[in-house]
Amino acid sequence: xxxxxxxxxxxxxxxxxxxxxxxxxxxxxxGYNALCEQxxxxxxxFWADLGRELVSWNKPFTKVLNDSNAPFFxxxxxxxxNISYNCLxxxxxxxxDKTAIIFEADDGTAEHVSYRQLHARVCQFAxxxxxxxxxxxxxxxxxxxxTVEAVVAMQACARIGAIHSVVFGGFSAGALRDRIQDAQAxxxxxxxxxFRGGKPVPLKATVDEALTLEGSESIEKVxxxxxxxxxxxxxxxxxxxxxxxxxxxxxTQCEPEWVDAEHPLFILYTSGSTGKPKGIQHSTGGxxxxxxxxxxxxxxxxxxxxxxxxxDVGWITGHSYVAYGPLAIGATQVVFEGVPTYPDAGRFxxxxxxxxxxxxxxxxxxxxxxxxxxxxxxxxHDLSSLRLLGTVGEPxxxxxxxxxxxxxxxxxxxxxxxxWQTETGANMIAPLPGAxxxxxxxxxxxxxxxxxxxxxxxxxxxEPGKGGFLVVRKPWPxxxxxxxxxxxxxxxxxxxxxxxxxxxxxxxxxHFDENGYIWIMGRVDDVLNVSGxxxxxxxxESALVANPLVAEAAVVGKPHEIKxxxxxxxxxxxxxxxxxxxxxxxxxxxxxxxxxEIGKIAMPDEIRFGDNLPKTRSGKIMRRLLRDxxxxxxxTQDTSTLENPAILDQLAKSAI
Ligand code: PRX
Numbered sequence: 179x180x181x182x183x184x185x186x187x188x189x190x191x192x193x194x195x196x197x198x199x200x201x202x203x204x205x206x207x208x209g210y211n212a213l214c215e216q217x218x219x220x221x222x223x224f225w226a227d228l229g230r231e232l233v234s235w236n237k238p239f240t241k242v243l244n245d246s247n248a249p250f251f252x253x254x255x256x257x258x259x260n261i262s263y264n265c266l267x268x269x270x271x272x273x274x275d276k277t278a279i280i281f282e283a284d285d286g287t288a289e290h291v292s293y294r295q296l297h298a299r300v301c302q303f304a305x306x307x308x309x310x311x312x313x314x315x316x317x318x319x320x321x322x323x324x325t326v327e328a329v330v331a332m333q334a335c336a337r338i339g340a341i342h343s344v345v346f347g348g349f350s351a352g353a354l355r356d357r358i359q360d361a362q363a364x365x366x367x368x369x370x371x372x373f374r375g376g377k378p379v380p381l382k383a384t385v386d387e388a389l390t391l392e393g394s395e396s397i398e399k400v401x402x403x404x405x406x407x408x409x410x411x412x413x414x415x416x417x418x419x420x421x422x423x424x425x426x427x428x429x430t431q432c433e434p435e436w437v438d439a440e441h442p443l444f445i446l447y448t449s450g451s452t453g454k455p456k457g458i459q460h461s462t463g464g465x466x467x468x469x470x471x472x473x474x475x476x477x478x479x480x481x482x483x484x485x486x487x488x489x490d491v492g493w494i495t496g497h498s499y500v501a502y503g504p505l506a507i508g509a510t511q512v513v514f515e516g517v518p519t520y521p522d523a524g525r526f527x528x529x530x531x532x533x534x535x536x537x538x539x540x541x542x543x544x545x546x547x548x549x550x551x552x553x554x555x556x557x558x559h560d561l562s563s564l565r566l567l568g569t570v571g572e573p574x575x576x577x578x579x580x581x582x583x584x585x586x587x588x589x590x591x592x593x594x595x596x597x598w599q600t601e602t603g604a605n606m607i608a609p610l611p612g613a614x615x616x617x618x619x620x621x622x623x624x625x626x627x628x629x630x631x632x633x634x635x636x637x638x639x640x641e642p643g644k645g646g647f648l649v650v651r652k653p654w655p656x657x658x659x660x661x662x663x664x665x666x667x668x669x670x671x672x673x674x675x676x677x678x679x680x681x682x683x684x685x686x687x688x689h690f691d692e693n694g695y696i697w698i699m700g701r702v703d704d705v706l707n708v709s710g711x712x713x714x715x716x717x718x719e720s721a722l723v724a725n726p727l728v729a730e731a732a733v734v735g736k737p738h739e740i741k742x743x744x745x746x747x748x749x750x751x752x753x754x755x756x757x758x759x760x761x762x763x764x765x766x767x768x769x770x771x772x773x774x775e776i777g778k779i780a781m782p783d784e785i786r787f788g789d790n791l792p793k794t795r796s797g798k799i800m801r802r803l804l805r806d807x808x809x810x811x812x813x814t815q816d817t818s819t820l821e822n823p824a825i826l827d828q829l830a831k832s833a834i
Contacts, residue, residue, distance in 0.1 A: 188576045189691075192583070193615035194592055198565070202612020203478050204626075210613040213626035224627055225253070225467070225655055232470040233463065234268050235259050236436045243653065249673040249682075250660060251653040252440050253464040260434035261443060261466050262304075262337035265505035266297040267434070277510045280484070280533050281326045284373035284516035288533075291326055293508075296333075298430035299326075304334040305432050306424035310365060310399050314339030314435055317363040317445065319397075320491070321345045321354060321381060323372030324515050327403050327421065328491045331367045332501045336443060336462075339435035343445040343457070346492025347372050347379055349777040351387035353455075357447050359393035360457055360663060367421075369403035370411040375520035382411035389417075439463025445662045446494055448600040449714035450671060451685075451703035457662030458494075458600050468604030468656020469503035475625060476594050476605045477537055478566060478612060479507050486512035487539040487568075488526070493711075494600040495570055498656075499539060503604075518544050523551035527559040527586070538586075539568035539596075541710040545578045547740045556585050566611055568594040571710025572742045573698050579618035597621035597698055599684060600712070601672065603656030606630060607696050620695045628654055630696065632688050637677045642690045645699055650682040657682070704801075706735040706743050711779050718745060718782070721775035725768060727751050732791050732799050736784070736808040744783040746808040748791055748829060755787050761834050784808070786832040793821050804829070 199206050204213065217224040222242040229239065239257025269276070274294040281289045291299075312318060318340050322328040324347075335342040343361045345354050358366070366389075372379035382402055388394055402413070403421040443462045447455040473479045477499075485504050489495035504511040512533050518526050518540075526548065530538060548555070567587050574582075574595055583593055592611035598604060607630055609615075609622040616622060624630040629651040632640050640646035650657075661668040673679045687699040701707065704715040715733040722731035730750040738744035749768065756764050765785040773781045786807075792800045800820065806813050807830050817823045 188617060188619050191615045191617055192592070194612050195590065198592060199612045201480070202610070203474050203480070204610045204613050207613055210610055210623075210626065217627040221627070221652060228471055228627075229254055229257075229463070229467050229655070232474070233259060233466055234264050236263075239439060239463070245653065249653070249669060249679060250665070251657065253461065253653075253655045254439035257439045257463055258436045259439060259463055259466070260337065260436055261462050261502065261506070262300060262333045263434040264466060265333060265502060266293060266300060269293045269508045270297060273508055276508070278505060279326055279329065280510065280512045282512065282514050282516075282529060282533070283325075284376065284520065289326070296326075296330070296505075299330050299425075300333040300337060301430050301432035302425040302428040303330050303421075304337040305428040306401075307334055307340065307365070308338060309424070309428075310401070310419065312338060312340050312365055314437070316340045316365075317343055317361040319343050319345055319354070319358055319361065319363040319366045321347060321366055321368045321385060322403070322491070323347055323369050323379065323381065323405060324490045324492075324496070324513065325369070325403075325405070326513060327369070329501050329505075329513065332444075332491065332497075333505075337432060337434050339437050339441060341442045341444055343447070344492055344497070345447070346490060346777070347381055348492070348779055350774050351384045351391060352775050353777055354384060354388040355391040355394045356454060357457075358388065358397060360447070360454070361445055362396045364396060365399050365401065366397055367401045367403075369405040370409040371406040373405070373515055375517045378406060378409070380411065382409070386412055386414075437462055440659070442659070444497065446497065446600055448494075449705055449712045449717055451705055451714060452716050455714070455717070456664070456667065456671070459659050459662050460603055460656070461659050464655030464657070465603050466502065466506060468602075468654070469498045470506050471627075472498075472605040472608075472625065473503045473507040473509070475610050476596060476608045477539070477568065478610070479509060479537075481508075483509055483536045484512065484534055484563070485509045485537045485539075486514070486530070486533070486535045488514060488518070488541070488544065489539075489570070494603070495539075498604055518548060519551060523548050524555040524558065527556045527561060530561055530564060531559040534563040536563055537566045537568070538564060539570065541571040542569050542574040542578055543572065543709040543741055545569070545574070545582050549578060549581050550740060553581065553585065561586060561588065564588070564591050566594065567591045568596055570596045570598070572707050573700070574619060576618035583618075592616060595619075595621045597696070601658040602654075603658070606650070617695055620691070620697050622695050624696070632690060632696070633677070633681070635676070637681065640689070642692050642694075645687050645689045647702060648684040648686040648688040648696075648698070649677070650684065651680075653682075706733075706745060708735075708738075708743050708745060708779065709741040713745070713780050717776060718747065718772060718780050721772050721780070722747060722749060722768060724775065725771050727753070727764065728768070730791060732801060732804055733782070734801055734805045734808050736805070738783070745780065746784045746786070746804075747782040748786050748788060748804055750788055750790055755789050761787055765834055785834065786829055788825055788829045788832060790822055790825050792817075792823075792825050792829070794819050795821050
């Protein structure tokens with residue numbers, strides 16, 4: 179727990195500079211407090227005002243929150259809108275020629291796309307989708323490289339009321355099939371290849387493989403972007419359609435489909451503590467409002483900003499802060515296909531200088547790896563355009579925070595450490611940078627209108643310094659609406675009976691400090707956070723036991739300097755426990771197996787073989803002990819309830 183200890187000792191305070199505060203959208207603590215008071219006084223009125231101010235409605239709403247079927251909350255339910263209209267059409271008069279997207283490809287070539295051009299491309303593609311028979315409510319899987327076309331595909335779905343389900347390009351054929359099957363998707367949109375770090379990523383080949391697997395029969399058509407001229411990817415004339423042929427000759431206008439505010443905009447699968455990934459279902463109106471308020475307050479958006487969120491559209495951050503938020507607010511944003519370390523670890527800094535980025539949003543894991551690869555590299559680039567920095571996905575250790583602040587931000591840029599989740603749709607706890615003084619490692623205070631709290635097992639508030647469950651007391655507009663196909667699981671997971679079904683349970687532990695600042699301590703369930711990516715231990719275990727060699731497996735997280743957490747798997751084979759070169763060979767095979775079953779992000783860093791796993795007499799695996807072994811810690815806890823205590827020693831010595 180050394181990272182938590184160091185976080186606990188951190189109490190340096192970084193107030194916004196006068197200059198930043200004066201110009202900010204929410205200025206000073208007076209500004210922040212005024213908003214919070216407004217939300218306290220009239221919660222629905224607060225959100226309704228924002229909804230009217232920031233969102234363009236085709237039919238204005240008259241109802242704000244409907245909680246009659248809690249926890250299946252509805253917001254703005256009689257309002258009608260289209261999110262693509264909000265992101266594109268409404269900007270055309272005032273900013274049609276403004277750059278919406280500066281796209282930089284993996285190889286460094288850049289392309290500027292104006293709002294007018296993006297609108298035309300989205301309309302053409304939306305018309306193409308209609309031609310393929312895609313209708314309002316149909317599910318469309320997007321399995322794309324992080325390119326302009328990924329955004330076009332998402333926006334085009336939204337334009338015609340189709341529900342997109344973006345699957346990160348690093349997921350395997352099996353994971354893709356699972357998501358296709360659960361959503362009963364009709365179409366997959368993909369590219370023949372993607373590019374990352376100078377290497378092609380065989381997206382189409384993975385789609386082809388997924389479509390040979392049982393369960394993917396709902397797919398009728400595959401739209402393929404020709405990202406690489408000479409790809410060896412197969413093309414099935416009966417099923418596959420080239421993107422460029424689909425849009426050729428299509429009108430550059432497409433009337434948006436006006437949908438109810440509660441119409442599902444997308445499903446995004448994320449890992450839970452048990453079973454298969456959950457299809458997190460988001461709404462249209464409330465979700466858009468969450469993206470817009472946080473663009474304005476947390477990212478302090480102002481005309482002239484060049485915004486860059488480095489997240490891939492395969493994750494929620496890439497949804498809210500690439501595909502929707504920046505466009506909805508009319509920003510110019512950078513979309514980058516590649517990785518931070520190619521061609522070298524100066525890529526981010528070089529791109530910030532080249533595109534004069536003002537607002538930069540990335541993950542602590544990227545920051546830590548870039549420090550390691552070149553702590554002085556930012557100094558070789560002109561980063562004076564930056565005015566605001568952000569982080570997301572995992573706790574940031576104070577050392578990395580300070581480096582980010584000083585070396586990247588030149589000491590002048592506030593850092594917004596934003597806590598939120600796939601389920602929350604938008605930032606929830608984060609400093610408003612012109613108001614809230616920051617502390618390295620704390621995500622500080624809830625955003626106005628978000629009633630976050632920390633409670634004990636009985637649901638009672640905890641005192642400062644004491645850890646507890648992070649909860650949200652009131653529904654908010656951009657919250658998850660349900661788990662696709664599984665409303666019961668939605669209820670049980672997020673509004674458990676333990677808290678009378680009244681509190682949204684985030685699944686994180688946290689504590690308040692003496693100033694009421696929130697410090698996130700980590701997940702309370704069996705979810706790992708590896709490089710800011712959420713992975714369920716159960717998913718990896720199921721993948722391992724699906725291998726014919728494996729009898730049993732238990733997966734735990736282990737602290738990792740760069741990734742935050744790494745995956746450590748304890749494995750019992752059906753045959754004898756392997757040793758020496760045999761163990762190495764089988765471990766390699768199993769790692770590749772997991773990469774094939776789920777994706778490379780889930781590959782165990784470490785595999786330990788045992789004759790058995792430490793179990794209680796009732797057969798329960800004692801993961802706590804496995805966590806200690808993974809960390810290389812001596813076991814001091816009582817092990818008398820163990821069926822087989824000798825196994826601990828064997829596993830402790832089993833590192834390969
Ligand atoms: O544990 C928290 C961690 O990431 C989880 C949510 O993961 P996901 O749904 O994939 O969304 C990530 C991007 C929004 C949370 O339950 N987490 C996210 N942001 C932070 C964080 N932990 C600490 N500090 C953060 N700023």
